Amino acid sequence: MSIEVQNISKSYGAQKALDNVTFSIKKGEIVGFLGPNGAGKSTLMKILTTFINADEGTASVNGNDVSEAQLNVQQSVGYLPEHNPLYLDLYVREYLAFNADVYKVAKSRIEEVIQLTGLLPESHKKIGQLSKGYRQRVGLATALLHNPDVLILDEPTTGLDPNQLVEIRNVIKNVGKDKTVFLSTHIMQEVEAICDRVIIIDNGKIVTDKKLDKLVSEEKEQIIEVEFNKAVDESLLSNLLNIKSYKNTTDNIWLLTFNTEEDMRPIVFDFAHDNDLKTLQISLKNKNLEQIFREKTKK
Numbered sequence: 001m002s003i004e005v006q007n008i009s010k011s012y013g014a015q016k017a018l019d020n021v022t023f024s025i026k027k028g029e030i031v032g033f034l035g036p037n038g039a040g041k042s043t044l045m046k047i048l049t050t051f052i053n054a055d056e057g058t059a060s061v062n063g064n065d066v067s068e069a070q071l072n073v074q075q076s077v078g079y080l081p082e083h084n085p086l087y088l089d090l091y092v093r094e095y096l097a098f099n100a101d102v103y104k105v106a107k108s109r110i111e112e113v114i115q116l117t118g119l120l121p122e123s124h125k126k127i128g129q130l131s132k133g134y135r136q137r138v139g140l141a142t143a144l145l146h147n148p149d150v151l152i153l154d155e156p157t158t159g160l161d162p163n164q165l166v167e168i169r170n171v172i173k174n175v176g177k178d179k180t181v182f183l184s185t186h187i188m189q190e191v192e193a194i195c196d197r198v199i200i201i202d203n204g205k206i207v208t209d210k211k212l213d214k215l216v217s218e219e220k221e222q223i224i225e226v227e228f229n230k231a232v233d234e235s236l237l238s239n240l241l242n243i244k245s246y247k248n249t250t251d252n253i254w255l256l257t258f259n260t261e262e263d264m265r266p267i268v269f270d271f272a273h274d275n276d277l278k279t280l281q282i283s284l285k286n287k288n289l290e291q292i293f294r295e296k297t298k299k
Contacts, residue, residue, distance in 0.1 A: 001060075002027045002150050002180035003048065008057035009204075010043055017043040018054070019204040025197075027149070030176040032191035032212075033184045035201040036297050041184045042082055044201075045154050048182075049079045062149055075103075078143035082154040082184075084135060088128030092119060092138060095127055096145060103146035113141040116175075118167050132159030140168065144175065151175060153183040157190060169193050188290040198289070202297040215292065222260055223285040226268055227253045229278040236275055241267055255285065 003025040010018040017040045025031050035041050046052045048059055050070040058065065064072040087095055096110045114123050117137045122130055127138060136159055143151060156172065157165050165187075172181060172194055185191060191198060191212070198215055200208040208215065221244065230252060237246045242260040249255050258264045265282055272279045 001025060002029075002062060003182060004058075004060045005044070005048075006058045008044065008047060008054045008059055010040075010047065010052070010054050010056075016204050018047075020057070021201070021204070021206055022057075023199055023206060023209055025180055025182060027180050028176070028178065029197055030173070030181040030195050031183070031197045031199060032195035033182060033199050033201070034186075034188075034191065034293055035184075039201045039297075040204040041201060042154055045079075045081075045152050045182075045184060048073075049077055049152055050074060075146070076149045078146065078148035078151045080136075080139045080143045080151075080153045080156050082158070084139035084158075086127050086135060086138060089126060091126050092123045092130075095138065096141060099142050099145050105146050109145060109147070113144045116144065117141045117171055118164075133161060133164045136160060137164075137168070140171070148179070150180045150182070153181065155185055156183055157185065157187065165190070188288070188293060192289050200293060200296050207296050208292075212289070216287070216289065221287065222258045222262070222264055223287065224256045224258070224264060224268060224282060225249075225253065225285045226256060226282045227251075227280040228272060229280055232275070232277065236271075240264075240271060252280075 001024045005023050008021045047054050050066050050073050061073045062076045066073050117140050119137050122134045197211050242258040244257045244259045247255045
């Protein structure tokens with residue numbers, strides 16, 4: 001396993017940030033680590049990167065124990081923290097050269113990561129002159145500089161515009177072909193676009209750990225949005241086969257939730273015909289990752 005976490009707990013005074021957390025990640029997986037603010041995401045990432053120690057439990061990266069083989073862990077991990085620390089007075093290449101010396105990697109690697117992260121247009125500037133998005137790119141380039149086996153990214157796309165988001169997502173996906181990527185984010189579309197698997201943490205405990213496609217497909221409910229040509233008697237909707245709930249969102253548009261995976265649109269069409277109605281539009285509105293996340297973490 002690239003990352004192995006066993007019964008990790010961590011407290012800050014009376015507050016328990018992590019409570020008996022256990023999971024493992026194979027090489028080549030891109031795993032999204034999700035949770036509300038204060039759920040324990042950054043704390044776990046700091047433990048995995050040897051910045052802090054756990055109170056209980058064990059963790060290893062590439063077979064190296066994070067508390068006993070810290071140097072080996074640091075050499076095999078590329079880490080982009082949430083608050084990306086940079087030397088603002090250094091030029092981009094100057095900063096990367098400094099880190100190349102720390103990691104003892106060839107200077108030729110600097111140009112490779114500049115190209116890989118799309119830094120070239122701004123690479124002649126001081127870091128303090130860069131936008132927030134380009135500063136994130138510098139942080140990502142630094143994390144990739146020593147060609148680590150494992151990338152741990154805490155909010156890697158903070159401050160990026162929509163075009164930059166797509167570019168960095170592609171970088172992460174390409175890198176993930178031969179590395180393990182463990183990333184934390186609040187952007188659900190980012191997880192859906194990049195990740196193979198999702199781990200959701202809430203109040204320091206793992207509440208979900210599943211492959212992304214399986215997590216979405218396991219949702220048995222089906223949601224249909226339909227617009228009728230005129231008002232509908234609610235009592236009639238209550239008689240629909242497998243109906244769980246119905247909500248009038250605006251005018252004659254209804255959100256119908258069914259307790260089944262079977263496509264219920266033909267049933268809705270028949271309902272309209274039998275009740276002298278016409279369907280002006282109809283579409284499936286099944287749960288996405290954001291809705292699943294809210295359900296798993298709601299108090």
